[in-house]
Amino acid sequence: MTFKAVVFDAYGTLYDIQSVAAVTEEAFPGYGEIITQIWRIKQLEYTWLRSLMRRYEDFSVITQESLAYTLRVLGLAYDAAAFARIMKKYLHLELYPDAKATLAALKGRKLAILSNGSTEMLNALVKNSGIDRMLDATISIDSQRIFKPAPNAYTLIEERLGVRPSEVLFVSSNPWDACGAKAFGLKVAWIERVRPEAMALACVKSDVVPPLTMFKALRTQMDELGVTPDHCIETLADLPELMT
Amino acid sequence: MTFKAVVFDAYGTLYDIQSVAAVTEEAFPGYGEIITQIWRIKQLEYTWLRSLMRRYEDFSVITQESLAYTLRVLGLAYDAAAFARIMKKYLHLELYPDAKATLAALKGRKLAILSNGSTEMLNALVKNSGIDRMLDATISIDSQRIFKPAPNAYTLIEERLGVRPSEVLFVSSNPWDACGAKAFGLKVAWIERVRPEAMALACVKSDVVPPLTMFKALRTQMDELGVTPDHCIETLADLPELMT
Numbered sequence: 001m002t003f004k005a006v007v008f009d010a011y012g013t014l015y016d017i018q019s020v021a022a023v024t025e026e027a028f029p030g031y032g033e034i035i036t037q038i039w040r041i042k043q044l045e046y047t048w049l050r051s052l053m054r055r056y057e058d059f060s061v062i063t064q065e066s067l068a069y070t071l072r073v074l075g076l077a078y079d080a081a082a083f084a085r086i087m088k089k090y091l092h093l094e095l096y097p098d099a100k101a102t103l104a105a106l107k108g109r110k111l112a113i114l115s116n117g118s119t120e121m122l123n124a125l126v127k128n129s130g131i132d133r134m135l136d137a138t139i140s141i142d143s144q145r146i147f148k149p150a151p152n153a154y155t156l157i158e159e160r161l162g163v164r165p166s167e168v169l170f171v172s173s174n175p176w177d178a179c180g181a182k183a184f185g186l187k188v189a190w191i192e193r194v195r196p197e198a199m200a201l202a203c204v205k206s207d208v209v210p211p212l213t214m215f216k217a218l219r220t221q222m223d224e225l226g227v228t229p230d231h232c233i234e235t236l237a238d239l240p241e242l243m244t
Numbered sequence: 245m246t247f248k249a250v251v252f253d254a255y256g257t258l259y260d261i262q263s264v265a266a267v268t269e270e271a272f273p274g275y276g277e278i279i280t281q282i283w284r285i286k287q288l289e290y291t292w293l294r295s296l297m298r299r300y301e302d303f304s305v306i307t308q309e310s311l312a313y314t315l316r317v318l319g320l321a322y323d324a325a326a327f328a329r330i331m332k333k334y335l336h337l338e339l340y341p342d343a344k345a346t347l348a349a350l351k352g353r354k355l356a357i358l359s360n361g362s363t364e365m366l367n368a369l370v371k372n373s374g375i376d377r378m379l380d381a382t383i384s385i386d387s388q389r390i391f392k393p394a395p396n397a398y399t400l401i402e403e404r405l406g407v408r409p410s411e412v413l414f415v416s417s418n419p420w421d422a423c424g425a426k427a428f429g430l431k432v433a434w435i436e437r438v439r440p441e442a443m444a445l446a447c448v449k450s451d452v453v454p455p456l457t458m459f460k461a462l463r464t465q466m467d468e469l470g471v472t473p474d475h476c477i478e479t480l481a482d483l484p485e486l487m488t
Binding site: 034038041042045046048049050051052053054055057065066068069072073075146147148149150151176179180183196214215217218221223224225226227 | 278282285289290292293294296297298299301309310312313316317319390391392393394395420423427440458461462465467469470471
């Protein structure tokens with residue numbers, strides 16, 4: 001299959017949002033991982049809820065509000081400096097190890113990011129991680145004032161890159177995002193980073209299902225939304241062979 | 245404050261959705277509680293995602309799809325009969341113990357349900373629990389083909405009851421629903437069934453945050469969505485005194 005453009009989701013797809021855990025663990029020993037999991041779930045919920053409520057705020061506001069929720073619910077006291085330190089990490093997330101090599105291998109096509117992140121957050125992130133020069137565009141849904149998976153978000157790809165949806169391969173590890181893009185009419189490669197057998201096994205093996213396993217399940221396993229992505233891959237490095 | 249109408253959310257507000265746990269526990273020993281928690285989170289997610297994707301399916305479809313997701317992720321094998329038995333419980337949920345007495349005490353005002361549930365599910369539910377004759381209307385968002393907290397869902401109250409938003413007290417234990425109703429312009433009483441001190445304490449006390457505690461936190465603690473309900477009560481029985 002030939003694609004004129006390959007467009008990536010950012011958070012969780014090119015960037016490992018779990019890489020925030022080192023900073024949250026330092027600020028709140030013993031809570032690092034659970035903070036990142038609750039934070040992520042609420043961050044996503046708030047994008048959907050605010051979109052439906054027609055009370056759009058950009059992703060930096062939503063990321064702050066979902067972090068505030070998380071720390072409050074866990075009963076963790078904090079000062080403004082600790083909060084700011086955690087938030088700052090969102091501009092310095094780590095790329096997945098195979099991200100740069102994959103972008104390099106796909107050279108020749110239009111390459112872009114389409115993300116819920118605000119323009120400011122995304123520009124800082126791609127620059128800090130050194131992939132700004134590898135991308136033709138870093139597209140924030142900001143201008144539409146509605147988050148993915150609303151169709152209005154995915155229309156920005158054609159608008160900004162001039163490539164029709166059927167000639168775009170959209171790449172996301174987020175099941176709801178992969179489904180939203182497919183429902184919109186893009187070709188979609190979903191990255192299944194956690195295998196279902198491993199997930200089910202982790203649940204069966206323990207008497208009490210461990211919370212992190214369950215939170216990961218909610219984010220990593222394909223959703224039941226009536227659509228199926230075109231491709232299921234395990235990692236970014238599997239992308240180049242989909243091009244041939 | 246005088247209200248011309250009091251309108252209730254159904255699932256989690258008048259009806260205890262955790263009452264499904266006895267049936268799921270019987271079908272899958274050891275998994276009863278965790279199934280209901282994951283099921284509920286995914287059920288809600290799918291209402292929001294399908295609304296945004298403009299791929300509306302009614303609440304009975306979404307409830308089935310989210311249950312299928314839950315059992316798959318937990319690696320639990322099942323047959324159609326077991327699945328149907330669990331689903332059937334959704335038409336026979338238990339009322340909270342103070343629900344009937346509260347409805348009786350509020351008599352004289354217009355009383356109604358506004359729920360994400362499909363018309364068919366809701367009609368069966370109110371009839372099976374014996375409150376059909378206590379209500380002036382059981383309103384499903386079905387006709388709008390978009391779920392709460394979209395404004396289009398809440399407009400049905402004025403349409404069906406002929407009462408202006410500012411004269412309606414909307415009652416919900418679901419934080420996102422309380423926020424959505426408030427953003428729309430209704431007066432709102434939010435039922436805080438789990439106190440924040442208790443929630444934070446449960447997290448602090450255990451080395452590993454227990455999964456059920458965390459799942460409950462995600463559903464029971466007030467969200468950070470930029471709006472605040474007018475009233476915060478602990479149980480349905482607190483409602484009558486808000487009327488004086």
